Amino acid sequence: MKLLDAVRMSGKEVLPLVEGGKGVSISTGRSSGAWAAAGGVGTISAVNADCYDAEGNPIPQIYRAKTRRERQGELIDYAIKGGIAQARIARELAGPKGVIHANFMWEMGGAEEVIAGILEGAPGTIDGLTCGAGMPYRLADVAARFGVHYYPIVSSGRAFNALWRRSFKNKANLLGGVVYEDPWRAGGHNGLSNTEDPLKPEEPYPRVRELRRVMNSFGLDAVPIIMAGGVWWLDDWKDWIGNPELGPVAFQFGTRPILTQESPVPDAWKRRLLTLKKGDVYLNKFSPTGFYSSAVQNAFLRDLRERSERQVPYRTAEEGAFTVPCPIGARGRHVYLKADDCAKVEKYREEGFTEALRTPDETLVFVTPGEARTILQDQANCMGCLSQCHFSNWSQKGPDYALPQRADPRSFCIQKTLQAIAHITPRTPSAEADHLVDHNLMFAGTSAWRFGTDPFYANGFIPTMKQLIDRILTGR
Numbered sequence: 001m002k003l004l005d006a007v008r009m010s011g012k013e014v015l016p017l018v019e020g021g022k023g024v025s026i027s028t029g030r031s032s033g034a035w036a037a038a039g040g041v042g043t044i045s046a047v048n049a050d051c052y053d054a055e056g057n058p059i060p061q062i063y064r065a066k067t068r069r070e071r072q073g074e075l076i077d078y079a080i081k082g083g084i085a086q087a088r089i090a091r092e093l094a095g096p097k098g099v100i101h102a103n104f105m106w107e108m109g110g111a112e113e114v115i116a117g118i119l120e121g122a123p124g125t126i127d128g129l130t131c132g133a134g135m136p137y138r139l140a141d142v143a144a145r146f147g148v149h150y151y152p153i154v155s156s157g158r159a160f161n162a163l164w165r166r167s168f169k170n171k172a173n174l175l176g177g178v179v180y181e182d183p184w185r186a187g188g189h190n191g192l193s194n195t196e197d198p199l200k201p202e203e204p205y206p207r208v209r210e211l212r213r214v215m216n217s218f219g220l221d222a223v224p225i226i227m228a229g230g231v232w233w234l235d236d237w238k239d240w241i242g243n244p245e246l247g248p249v250a251f252q253f254g255t256r257p258i259l260t261q262e263s264p265v266p267d268a269w270k271r272r273l274l275t276l277k278k279g280d281v282y283l284n285k286f287s288p289t290g291f292y293s294s295a296v297q298n299a300f301l302r303d304l305r306e307r308s309e310r311q312v313p314y315r316t317a318e319e320g321a322f323t324v325p326c327p328i329g330a331r332g333r334h335v336y337l338k339a340d341d342c343a344k345v346e347k348y349r350e351e352g353f354t355e356a357l358r359t360p361d362e363t364l365v366f367v368t369p370g371e372a373r374t375i376l377q378d379q380a381n382c383m384g385c386l387s388q389c390h391f392s393n394w395s396q397k398g399p400d401y402a403l404p405q406r407a408d409p410r411s412f413c414i415q416k417t418l419q420a421i422a423h424i425t426p427r428t429p430s431a432e433a434d435h436l437v438d439h440n441l442m443f444a445g446t447s448a449w450r451f452g453t454d455p456f457y458a459n460g461f462i463p464t465m466k467q468l469i470d471r472i473l474t475g476r
Helices: 030-036 068-094 111-121 139-145 157-166 170-176 202-217 267-273 299-309 339-350 369-382 415-421 431-439 448-452 455-460 465-473
Strands: 008-009 012-014 017-019 041-045 098-103 128-132 149-154 178-181 189-192 225-228 251-252 283-286 292-296 311-313 322-328 333-338 354-359 363-367
Touching: 017 030, 017 465, 030 098, 030 157, 030 465, 041 068, 041 202, 041 431, 068 098, 068 111, 098 111, 111 139, 128 139, 128 267, 139 149, 139 170, 149 157, 149 170, 157 170, 157 202, 178 202, 178 448, 202 225, 267 431, 299 311, 299 363, 311 333, 311 339, 322 339, 333 465, 339 363, 354 369, 415 431
Parallel strands: 017 041, 017 251, 041 098, 098 128, 128 149, 149 178, 178 225, 225 251
Antiparallel strands: 008 012, 189 292, 283 292, 311 363, 322 333, 354 363
16 A cells, blocks of 8 residues: 555644544544544544543433523533543543544534633643534634634535635634545535435545645645545555645544444444444435434334335315315314325324324324324423424524424434433443444444454454554555
8 A cells, every 4th residue: 555644734743544523422532532642633522522420420411401592501511511521531642742633513502612612621632623514614713713723524625615715714824624524425414415416426536636626726735635434445545645636635534433442332333333234324314403414224214214204295274186184183183185195194093103293394294102202202302402403493593492494203303312322331231232222323434334344353353543543554
């Protein structure tokens, strides 16, 4: 494999190997500190990170306030304390020469307040800010306020062009790099635009070449592009290394660091990763953010997909073909269906899906009574973990703190499920742990199936972060 040259990121010389940030509570101070100590760029997640009690146990994030707005205040407080704790752990492990970045979602609840609170509370621990899941126009301003570098996550040259012209050009000296996140291959939330087909992935090289062209037009020839999404063996990317058309590049690894000794994910999650087959990671649009996301196909995603399939359009009064009355809800109020859909509804109800929930699109989805109770309770319990949530109808903008459209029962409470899967304890019985992994959201990149075929992981081998980076440097 071609020799990897060091790159300068956040003011320090490092290997061009970046740990992808994964929230909630997945990219921790321990994992990112170990990655940075091995010579790469470690990345803590600033998305609802864990803080700890005096015995070192994670403090459960329990919300006691009565209103969503007040609960978001509790969430922001948890997030700041957790981010400070993880930043300090990462810095201690990485040492003064290690590079530590903090990753956060622009569309997470209280994003600017959270990241500012972490940087104020743990000064000198974080070298750079990585941010995506939205258009982070104010990212440069936050970075400049604290004198750290910033790394926007984009999926096209067009997106970077918009960010540069609106904001970044005024803080060009702190632009440490640009993360190109492949919208078809990366894990977690992805930046597919309305003009791109989720079923027709495009090759990354032409898109990154265009991003470089845009960057060079602004005099950013020396600013590295960080390739994220689908990166497994560097041998697969040898034509990118030292390529003058692309300029300086680094590579981000989001999925591979999950299966390491320092990774905090539960053993049941790690075991599941070793069994994945090609195609087991599913690009879907169930997320309450409104973005596409990639996650492991399991019972949780199957239930969401089947819920959306049990869906028919309706009207509140007779209109056109909507002529057949259908009673719904505890009061049996009538809505009107097309005649062809009545047989579907009857079948759903015979199968036990007797509760009809309205969606923002003038459709009904049919669920069991138990599912209906859970959905409605989760919506009521919303703690504002996103700036706006399609599932619960929450918006952090007053005065109403609500989106104009109806809450969407086809989605789910993302905070609830991510906390549940991340905090399976070693004391949890194996069968129960496996059930929790199968019935909660498990983000992963589309290359996660390679755990089962890569000889490095033969016989269930789980490396340390140092062993993983040493392996990556061989090209494999």
